[in-house]
Amino acid sequence: MESGEILRRVYEARRRRLREMWETLKSNRAAYVSLYVVGFLVFIAIFGPFLTPYNPYDFDLSRARQPPSFAHPFGTDELGRDILSRILEGARYTIGISIASVLLGVVIGVILGLASGYLGGLWDTVIQRIVDVMLAFPTVLLAIALVASLGQGVASLIIAIAISTFPVYARLVRGVVLQVVNEDYIAAARLLGKSKIYIMFKHVLPNSISPIVVQATYYMGLSILLASALGFLGLGVPPPTPEWGAMIGSGRTYLFSSPHIVVFPGVFIMISALSFNLLGDGLRDALDPKARALLRRG
Amino acid sequence: MEKVLEVKNLRIYYELPQGIVRAVDGVDFEVYKGEILGIAGESGSGKSTLALAVAGLLRPPAKVVSGEVLFMGTNLLSLTEEELRRIRGKRISMIFQDPSTYLNPVYTSGFQVAEVYEAHRGGSWRRYVGDVVKLFRMVKIADPERRVNAYPHQMSGGMKQRVLISMAIAEKPELIIADEPTSALDVTIQAEIVELLNEIRKETGSAIIFITHDLALLLEIADRIMIMYAGKIAEIGRAEEIAKDPLHPYTKALLSSLQYERKKRLQAIPGSIPSLISPPPGCRFHPRCPLAFDICSKKDPQLYRVGGRVVSCFLYGGDHGGSA
Numbered sequence: 001m002e003s004g005e006i007l008r009r010v011y012e013a014r015r016r017r018l019r020e021m022w023e024t025l026k027s028n029r030a031a032y033v034s035l036y037v038v039g040f041l042v043f044i045a046i047f048g049p050f051l052t053p054y055n056p057y058d059f060d061l062s063r064a065r066q067p068p069s070f071a072h073p074f075g076t077d078e079l080g081r082d083i084l085s086r087i088l089e090g091a092r093y094t095i096g097i098s099i100a101s102v103l104l105g106v107v108i109g110v111i112l113g114l115a116s117g118y119l120g121g122l123w124d125t126v127i128q129r130i131v132d133v134m135l136a137f138p139t140v141l142l143a144i145a146l147v148a149s150l151g152q153g154v155a156s157l158i159i160a161i162a163i164s165t166f167p168v169y170a171r172l173v174r175g176v177v178l179q180v181v182n183e184d185y186i187a188a189a190r191l192l193g194k195s196k197i198y199i200m201f202k203h204v205l206p207n208s209i210s211p212i213v214v215q216a217t218y219y220m221g222l223s224i225l226l227a228s229a230l231g232f233l234g235l236g237v238p239p240p241t242p243e244w245g246a247m248i249g250s251g252r253t254y255l256f257s258s259p260h261i262v263v264f265p266g267v268f269i270m271i272s273a274l275s276f277n278l279l280g281d282g283l284r285d286a287l288d289p290k291a292r293a294l295l296r297r298g
Numbered sequence: 299m300e301k302v303l304e305v306k307n308l309r310i311y312y313e314l315p316q317g318i319v320r321a322v323d324g325v326d327f328e329v330y331k332g333e334i335l336g337i338a339g340e341s342g343s344g345k346s347t348l349a350l351a352v353a354g355l356l357r358p359p360a361k362v363v364s365g366e367v368l369f370m371g372t373n374l375l376s377l378t379e380e381e382l383r384r385i386r387g388k389r390i391s392m393i394f395q396d397p398s399t400y401l402n403p404v405y406t407s408g409f410q411v412a413e414v415y416e417a418h419r420g421g422s423w424r425r426y427v428g429d430v431v432k433l434f435r436m437v438k439i440a441d442p443e444r445r446v447n448a449y450p451h452q453m454s455g456g457m458k459q460r461v462l463i464s465m466a467i468a469e470k471p472e473l474i475i476a477d478e479p480t481s482a483l484d485v486t487i488q489a490e491i492v493e494l495l496n497e498i499r500k501e502t503g504s505a506i507i508f509i510t511h512d513l514a515l516l517l518e519i520a521d522r523i524m525i526m527y528a529g530k531i532a533e534i535g536r537a538e539e540i541a542k543d544p545l546h547p548y549t550k551a552l553l554s555s556l557q558y559e560r561k562k563r564l565q566a567i568p569g570s571i572p573s574l575i576s577p578p579p580g581c582r583f584h585p586r587c588p589l590a591f592d593i594c595s596k597k598d599p600q601l602y603r604v605g606g607r608v609v610s611c612f613l614y615g616g617d618h619g620g621s622a
Contacts, residue, residue, distance in 0.1 A: 006427045006428055006431055006443055006446070007424060007427050009443060009444075009446075009447065010408070010424075010427055010446065010447060013406070013447035183399065184394065184396070184399040184400045185399065185400050185401055185402040185403075187355060187400075188392075188394070188400040188401075188462075188465075189402070189413075190355065190386070191353060191355060191386050191387060191391070191392050192386065192387035192391070192413065192414050192417060192465060193383050193384060193385070193386040193387030193388055193414070193417045193418055194383075194387075194413065194417045195383065195417075198417075203402055206402075206404045206405075207402070207403070207404060288404075289403065289404060289449045289451065290403055290449075290451050293449075293451060293452070
């Protein structure tokens with residue numbers, strides 16, 4: 001058989017693998033539903049502002065704190081702004097900030113964790129001491145300090161959350177890497193004459209990925225909460241931007257008289273955090289060929 | 299004959315909190331082009347440590363205390379990591395005991411073999427798929443076009459060992475180190491793998507160091523056999539000579555433990571391998587040796603030449619007045 005034909009088969013096998021991954025993800029009901037929920041959230045994060053029935057910034061005190069009705073499905077807030085419109089408008093801030101900050105945090109954390117666990121020695125000592133210091137700060141306090149020094153805004157919020165969460169990934173990755181490095185196939189890769197950097201990214205990283213995926217999706221929810229907490233303290237996205245956490249913060253005074261002001265953004269935060277977690281769980285199984293085979297057989 | 303490998307006075311110690319383990323303690327031997335050198339010894343005799351040292355894979359707490367490992371005239375112990383990397387996998391390769399742990403579970407077997415070419419010839423692994431299928435055919439993997447796409451967990455132990463062997467021979471290395479390559483496999487598969495290694499040796503002209511505790515197996519396939527005991531060489535000789543006329547009392551004891559007769563007790567060697575932290579003085583085998591005499595517990599025997607063979611025993615040399 002000639003090389004072109006064999007290569008065609010390799011690609012065919014790869015397509016089959018992608019299909020298998022998809023099937024595995026689909027077989028996990030919760031993850032499959034979450035995929036659509038996440039898709040929907042991303043959709044409103046992108047197109048939300050074009051779908052708002054009212055201007056999310058227009059206030060009208062005569063319509064303040066109205067309960068849900070046909071005109072305002074989620075009711076109005078303390079300034080008479082339509083909550084549905086504000087949620088649609090605010091999705092891009094909340095979802096965008098959490099995705100961007102988690103991605104940034106994971107990239108920094110994974111690179112430092114890999115270097116620390118795989119290269120060892122001085123790298124390990126320096127990186128881990130930095131991580132120690134950063135973990136010693138309470139996350140929220142660190143984020144406050146960072147936002148205060150970077151100035152308010154979406155970009156500095158993302159950077160602040162990423163910097164205050166990356167030590168967790170760095171520590172996690174280091175631990176997993178220390179285990180993976182002792183696996184025989186890493187010794188075999190060294191023996192076959194592959195370079196250190198190549199082995200680090202091509203052999204160590206893929207085998208350390210599943211706890212990272214789980215941790216990252218868990219932190220999606222957490223970073224939404226962190227962004228909200230900063231918003232609550234007046235350090236998040238500046239008002240009147242309808243970031244979901246800030247909406248809860250400003251509506252908290254009316255928690256007992258008009259709970260819908262807090263409940264609807266809260267429900268959206270909860271749904272986002274939950275669906276990211278469940279999706280991460282499904283992804284981890286789908287990405288692991290061994291788990292894939294097991295699940296398909298079972 | 300051309301020397302592929304020459305090990306001179308190699309000492310490897312493990313520096314542990316409990317003391318220094320003299321795992322390999324002054325070992326000299328050569329490997330010639332195209333031959334199979336069998337290394338046999340009990341567990342803890344230092345054979346695997348020796349293999350790792352030759353492959354340049356020793357990790358702390360193992361430490362080379364003295365000696366040279368000359369591969370085609372270059373001392374491997376003096377090379378930098380980058381220079382070693384270029385030799386490993388291309389000119390020296392290794393086959394391991396447990397094939398199931400030496401393949402990366404997240405990649406297909408074909409990709410992992412293609413990586414060997416990628417590492418030494420450059421370019422994308424895609425260029426080498428055809429070569430991988432050829433290799434798979436050479437190591438007798440059935441249906442190689444399909445198997446290149448199989449993950450390790452989809453293969454049997456014997457098949458995984460074949461994949462690892464194909465990796466080891468991909469670049470037609472001058473030296474292949476096989477560390478107990480058949481110990482984790484079924485007996486029938488064992489025979490096939492041994493046969494395969496023998497064929498490969500003939501086809502590629504690679505020298506093979508075959509390490510095992512199975513002396514019976516070595517007597518069949520090895521050209522020369524080196525017997526190790528407690529970090530030292532007991533005896534080196536041609537396989538036929540060792541089988542017919544073992545010199546060292548330890549070799550004799552090993553051989554008689556192989557001879558199995560019905561209704562007769564297994565001939566075990568009394569005692570057990572000594573601690574390598576505080577080995578017995580003199581010859582390390584003397585506490586278990588039926589032929590030991592007074593000098594054995596006082597002086598360490600050198601390697602004495604007897605015909606074309608080497609043996610480390612005072613029965614064959616030394617200054618106690620015996621014949622040299």
